Amino acid sequence: MPASDDAFIHPLFLGPAAENHEILEKLVVEFLRDHVYWRRNFHPEDGQRIPTTAVNQPEFQDFLARTKKELYKLSADLKSAVPFFHPRYIGHMTADLLLPGVVARILTTLYNPNNVSDEAAAVTVDRELRVGTQLARMFGYATESKNEPCAWGHLTSGGTVANYEALWNFNSVKFYGIALQAAAHGFDVEFENMGPLDKRLSEYTKWELVNLSLDQTIALRRQISERLRVHGDAEDHFRFAKAVRGERIETRGNAAFFLEHSELKPPVVLVPASAHYSWEKGMKVLGLGRANLIRVEVDGHMRLDPIDLRTKLDAAFSNRVPVLAVVGVLGTTEFGNIDPIHEIVAVRKDCRERGWDFGLHIDAAWGGYLMSMFRETDGSFRDRDEMRSEHRYFPSDEVHAAFSAVREADSITVDPHKLGYVPYAAGAFIARNREIVDFLTQKAAYVFDLGDAQKETPMDTKLRGLGQYILEGSKSGAAAASVYVTHKVMPLDQTGFGQLMKKTIGTCEFFWDEARERAERWKDRVTLTVPFEPDTNLVCLAINPAGNTSLAAMNRFGRAIFASMKVDANRPVQVKTFIGSYTSLTKDNVGGPQADRILDDLGIDRATFRTLPKDPEREADHIFLLRHTLMNPWLQSKVEDRNYVEMYWDFLDELIDGALEDV
């Protein structure tokens, strides 16, 4: 790759050797002073609270000395921190930080806004809502207030919380129709010609109500509100709203709700077998039950298998089990693979024709920012052939089709602190239809004391009371400022973030080519495989000493290699040549045929892969893999004549030699 291609990266980061240190320091100092003098402008007539002589007092000096002592200790200990910023780090999903984001984060920290509501964050709640819009637009959602539906989004402490939020949002809407119907019973107002089936509300079956789409339930709620406005008075409206609240699953609790509506079964959620463990945690935490998380098999690309999805959905719906959500993963944690979102959308279309509905959520914690490559500046979706001309393999037909269908999803998780290259903690939850927030708030919709009893607060104003509509409460406004500024400087399209994403994909293609070349070259010593062809910018490797057939032995061999690449706070980081990560395939996340294929390719006896190993010397309950996150933009940069990817493979070569001696 010609050097000029790298030029765009030069100003983005502090850099592996802190090359841009002057820029960072200047900006930090400038904005720190800017803050300082802002303080001076607030009631300057008050003078100083801290006398100018205070610094000379022994207790002042003592406090300062203790502060310095602790900060020196921290700074010294941080010398053992993981050098994420460097191309020699190819482990977890983190790298250097984009300068605009890191400066924005630091400068806003001094103001310490709390984005729970705009009363505590006059400026940054606005930024957070704009970040929601920026991301929503990248995903292809409509974001103008006049649009229906109009998207919204906000930051979370991370993808895990955003995933919980998806389940919470869906749950709030899914069973709302049931509550409406139960509440309407006993009210004088006639609810005729309601909803998509254009019939009396009381005539809907419960099964029909839980199979309305999110938009349909939102519309039904509005329709009923409108009917009450016309036919009832404010008190009716209030009483009705209260009755509905009383019937909701969130009021009753899951247990009482399903005891009451015994003809309904508790819902299930379908995720690919490759899904992140936060989905299991979410099912447990939200009281939905881990057993109701159904794992859809993955194919040879570690992508959700649409045929198995259909089978499992059919089974659920035929048994009258409500399906709360199907989750598609855009960039799996272990392999970066892309589920066929377009196929899930097609399956949903077919389901809807049969009167079956489910929420579609995309867990794009990792891969969300890759969307920027697919987006033109004008918002249009890029043509596959044009994109292909910039890469060796990317995007495959399936990957291109998957990204084109993202806009059909109901909500999306994306982590700015991953491929957005901003400081922790910054996850995000984006929803296609912002009216969903009316299902989440604790507050009553009407405030009677303000004189205008019938006037609802406009959505844009409402959302500023952010804490009402999200899982968390107090939250950092500095995170919002950091992400917002980053997106402004690096737009979420192919001219901005897309360029950086392209770089990571290019590195992965290079790495993968190298893997196949090395596999061939090393085949007498080891069998080296890439169990799943990379879709994006992560690659995992399995390495088996030639002739070995035992999984446990292969795992020991892999661990011996990995030992040199492991983070170890007790030794100077400087001793590390490269730092990597590992992962394991288990029977849970890789089904029979895929496991067989992978083991066969490695020459491992299938029988040594067991749920419960009896002979720990030969058998194992997992397949150990080396995992490589290729997001550092300098990985193809050359030191003398070798780039970092090549250096890594040379290093691996040595490690294999070392490990073979000990076999």
Added chain:
Amino acid sequence: MPASDDAFIHPLFLGPAAENHEILEKLVVEFLRDHVYWRRNFHPEDGQRIPTTAVNQPEFQDFLARTKKELYKLSADLKSAVPFFHPRYIGHMTADLLLPGVVARILTTLYNPNNVSDEAAAVTVDRELRVGTQLARMFGYATESKNEPCAWGHLTSGGTVANYEALWNFNSVKFYGIALQAAAHGFDVEFENMGPLDKRLSEYTKWELVNLSLDQTIALRRQISERLRVHGDAEDHFRFAKAVRGERIETRGNAAFFLEHSELKPPVVLVPASAHYSWEKGMKVLGLGRANLIRVEVDGHMRLDPIDLRTKLDAAFSNRVPVLAVVGVLGTTEFGNIDPIHEIVAVRKDCRERGWDFGLHIDAAWGGYLMSMFRETDGSFRDRDEMRSEHRYFPSDEVHAAFSAVREADSITVDPHKLGYVPYAAGAFIARNREIVDFLTQKAAYVFDLGDAQKETPMDTKLRGLGQYILEGSKSGAAAASVYVTHKVMPLDQTGFGQLMKKTIGTCEFFWDEARERAERWKDRVTLTVPFEPDTNLVCLAINPAGNTSLAAMNRFGRAIFASMKVDANRPVQVKTFIGSYTSLTKDNVGGPQADRILDDLGIDRATFRTLPKDPEREADHIFLLRHTLMNPWLQSKVEDRNYVEMYWDFLDELIDGALEDV
């Protein structure tokens, strides 16, 4: 208060006029450079990735220009930020930031550790666990590994998430006995002489099992594990563990679990009527149901009424309803009041004698740090009389007794980003018995591939995989560093944080005295009341124009006054004399007798306080109050001859005049 008393505050903060700006700037620059040169020490042989000439390239300059433009815009907009740092801000629960914490936060941000596990945060996961220990020790928990139980704690994004975590933790343990019993059915191993009743596991009733204490269930789990170790082989153990997992409420989901165990009712949670709205949100999100959140009445001090608690517990237990938790609030959000924790502990003791148990959680998001005043350096609990000698009113007998009983609770929420004066987002969850984490993890307890199948990982090592045991996933290591350094410099006892807390209490006492004095002086113009005597450092005021009997009119009057103290991003902050906050009492959080008392004191017609106002001119569904958080350490500092509290009262005087003219 003599000036010398203030001297200890001088070095703590940047200061209202940024008096300590040189210190902050020097430290930030020093540690920024320290980071920069650390980068230079990692593989210096690699040279530079960014050529020294890069900065001269047009695209470099263009990026830099755009970065600056956006940062200038942000910094300019932040000039409308809320000036939390200043004693003229007495609104929400935030003030200036402690310098050690803000510097630690900024410096660690450059390293960007991710505390999800020590693989991504070699240094700061350790700091986070130590913060847990620091806070646990302040609360009086045992924290040495050799202790049983031994406490642990970790940071969350805020108190809201910590509160969810309490419910999740309790739920995991409460119904574990049921799962054990169900799984044991069909295993050969005899489970005799089990648990506190020393009988066969199968002979426990379900009601007995859900009424084991947290420690008892933990002990039962161990006992069974031990029995299997002695009588079964590894495979038995594995099969049994799997069977237990299959029976757990977290696996089945709340609905299926209670359908299966139909003789059990879904559990309830008891909170004081004053509790934060995150408890409602938590009940909804966790699938427990808002209707199962039982509000215990509060007394004339806005404290949980132990008699009503007893009544409501009796009712629940007599109806065989499991009680998941009772929550005591240590510092309510609106009034800073302290629930009688000692009384709750006494009630629990009585309940236990009747075979009834519940988890006791303390929501000390606000008041947790006040505990530092009660703690001697050697860890002992301070005598009330000694403390009283330092204050006018604090601590009352009840408050002192409440703090002395905190150590009896099972878990505690506390927010370092509130009275810990560190940047957002930093909440914390502290648990008395760390063995609870074994009930939370997704992972199996045994890993067979590592050769030592029967050896459990030591707890201290396990906890480093933090993401396994908490609600969140990726999280900021910088937050942990910030809180840790702050606690090191300002120990969590009366010599450290206690001094700062004492200052806030002193300010509140001064404010309250002033309130009564003004009430008397202004009585011809307005009726001014303090509806609840302050326990700590928050005060609310109600103000009614003399002669008015309508609640709606009083609320309008209060809002007119508040309009001048409101945050408004569209006007320069400089126009604000003081910035406050407000709150409302509703029928939900203030019961009949208390509401009557408050309205009577104000001369308001009780009948104008209604759930659903029919005449919005006279009636209202809430009582509007001005709310004052008195945490700024400079509030008693004098400008010329008036301190900020006095200036505030003078300002209020003017505002009342203005509002009276418009009545």
